[in-house]
Amino acid sequence: MGKPTGFLEYQRQANPAEDPQARIRHYQEFHPRLDREERRRQGGRCMECGVPFCQSGAVLGGMVSGCPLHNLVPEWNDLVYTGNFGHALERLLKTNNFPEFTGRVCPALCEAACTCGLHGQPVTIKENELGIIEDAWERGLVRPRPSGACTGKRVAVVGSGPSGLACADQLSLRGHSVTVFEREDRPGGLLMYGIPNMKLEKSVVLRRIALMREQGVTFRCGVDVGRDRKAKELLQEFDAVVLCCGASDPRDLNVAGRETRGVCFAVDFLKETTRSLLNSGLTDGAYPSARGKHVVVVGGGDTGNDCVGTCIRHGCKSVVQLEMMPKAPDRRGGNNPWPEWPRVCKTDYGQEEAVAVFGRDPRRYQTTVTELLPDEQGNLKAVKTVRLGSDCKPLPGSEAVLECELLLIAAGFLGAQKYVSDAFGLELTPRACVKTQADGYAAGAGKIFAAGDMRRGQSLVVWAIREGRGAARAVDEYLMGYTNLP
Template identity: 60%
Template sequence: MGKPTGFIDYKRQDKAAEEPKKRIKHFREFHTPLPKEEQELQGARCMACGVPFCQSGQMISGMASGCPLHNLVPEWNDLIYHGNWEEAYYRLIKTNNFPEFTSRVCPALCEKACTCGLHEDPVSTQANEYGIIESAYDLGYAKARIPKVRTGKKVAVIGSGPSGLAAADQLNKRGHLVTVFERDDKAGGLLRYGIPNMKLEKQVIDRKIAIMEEEGVVFKTGCNVGKDIKASSILKEFDRVILTCGASNPRDIRAEGRDAKGIYFAVDFLKSTTKALWANNMELKDGTYISAKGKRVMVIGGGDTGNDCVGTSMRHGAKSMLQLEMLPKAPDERAEDNPWPEWPKVCKTDYGQEESAAVFGQDPRVYTTTVKEFVKDSKGNVCKAVLVKLDSKTDEKTGRKMMAEVPGSEYTVEVDLVLIAAGFLGSESYVTKAFGVEVNERTNVATKDEEYETNVKNVFAAGDMHRGQSLVVWAIREGREVAREVDLSLMGYTNLSVQ
């Protein structure tokens, strides 16, 4: 700890966000990094406390407290305070394969568990992480490091989201021959087609993929294993197989009129915009994507994906915005039964909601509400939605809490475009059936607790396909852990670290 009074001497400073009405005119990232000198002072705010919950990643009351990757936060905060950015980079990548991703899209679990944040503002750890990795690219530290020794063992990774990429990166570093199969036209999975450009510009993904390719990882895109390529051929060619295909089954809405035109799953909506931008040099051309321009948009779901739909619709030029959440609004501050260092169960207003409020004068979210019916016009297009209020009740048979309709609370709103962002249900059956792996009641691939090998010998699973829909940082952790388990099964020992 270089400056014991740093958290007293310096106030928290973070990357500045462009004003909402300006940033909705483009699809680029909209935060301005701090100058290097200011970022170093932010490193001085880290207290190097005796029990650094920021890097603990432990579960408290069913929620993660601190970074699941166990990032060495106090160490690299202190290093940047002393201006040693290169060493800070090496400490950062010791636990995190992709800080260029997490510093942009992670909800910063480290900051929510920061001891400094108990009474004051937490350390701007995510901005410091961003500064470290971008400095490493600028100064040439983040370059390819080709393994000097190859084992001759071949590993197939099915799916190129954050979990698959992490597993591939780790196993390639170990010297194994890794091939990543991706059914889409470009690698990245969720990172590329599930997260909008304004949160993660796609050249950031391509920059890292290019380094991995230089290091020896082979990417085969446009290859849909289980359909275009038989699982049996993969099992025959490779010594080990890792399934990291994500939890890509979107949860649907059961309501009368669901077959109306103009109702889309969020992932299809977001993907269409990303592909259109990429194909037209970051410009949207009419007819090339699912458009919200001039439409009355209703987003069903209040999570990150729902917010991304709101932000994307605002950039399209939506006429109005409504976002439905089934649950009640969370408190603005921690409740007494939600103490630090638990994850704070408080209301979060994200970038999309900020933008909608700036344009339309109010937060787009409506709580304890769901859709009861979609109404079609004469051409079969959705034109209205019948909404109903919900209330929390206890099921008399099971004792479980549930949200039930409030009788007589129905009301109708006009809508032209409905985006369903109600979460995901688990792995896709054609992949699990092709490899013959067992799934649990949530359709996630089943393994023993804290292990990754499936019921099929030499076939492993990790990421959302294994744990269910989760954060990028959890996917990276599972990718690192499955890589260690695969390496051990191949070599009889392993020196791969997971923390």
């Protein structure tokens, strides 16, 4: 333990955030990192407690507490404090293939379980992680790690989101020949097109892809397996196939007027905005624009918040975010003790920006859309809403009409898109996920495996990485009869 009294001497200092009125003028990341000396002090706040819940990944109160990857948090916090960033990198990469992703977009399950947070502010674990990996990139310490031996086995990974990339990375380290198939024009899956640029700049994703290519992984983009490429062909060409296609079938609204023009799924809205940003800096107009429009976002989760922040950058006239559930408490309740995940209200960057631009929080709780109202040309002009009671039933007399020329549906996902599982003849669970062996990744007969959201349902990037690593172990054992992958 580098600083036994660090948690008493140093206050939590998070990476600063650019002012909302300034950051809405661009699509870049807006959290500059602390300098090395301040980062060392933040590492020194780690208590190295006897029972580090931060790395436990245990299920408490029905939710996971601590890191699902079991990151060696106290070890690399200590190494950050002592200034040994190179050794900290080694400990970090033992459990996490992509700290530059989780250090930006993970909700920090580790920090919610930090012992320092019991009676004060938790350690900046997530930002310490990001500091370690970005320091390593800047100093040229993140290098390809090609296997010293080639096994002669060929593996196809379908999908290049975080689970597919983690699986491919692990298998290539083992010496297998890995080809990743991606239906979009760029690799990265959710990381590329599901997360806005201001949360995860795409240069960060492409930097990692380039490294994996140097390591020997092959990427084939613009190939939609199950449509462009037959499942039978992959099964003939490769010794194993891992499906990491996500859970991207969006939940729709079943309301009157759904056919009205001006309605868009959040996943398509965010994807096309990012694609246009990368292709032309948004000058090609090849995306659903919110400029000058009244916008309603249906869904109160992270994706809904991303839509709010993106619409503000487009230059929307107003934005309202509807949430069916009641507002969560601002502080932990007595039935939600530490180290459980805190079920409290979180105000994210998009909502902060809405407050700065429009003077109010965009969220309206216990409210849903009941009808879409078109103008004479069939374009959306307004939506009818209703308030919901504690039983989620409409409250009589609570109906209202909101101006709306763009409605974004961010109501979650129903599961994996069925055409892929049908192509491979796989069975789905009641949640529309690919059914695998109990506590395993093998799907169907023989050489087919599944991982990530496609196997467990919509979840976090950190869970996707864990899934990809787990699938890699299962594939390696299937191919070699044993595995030494971590």
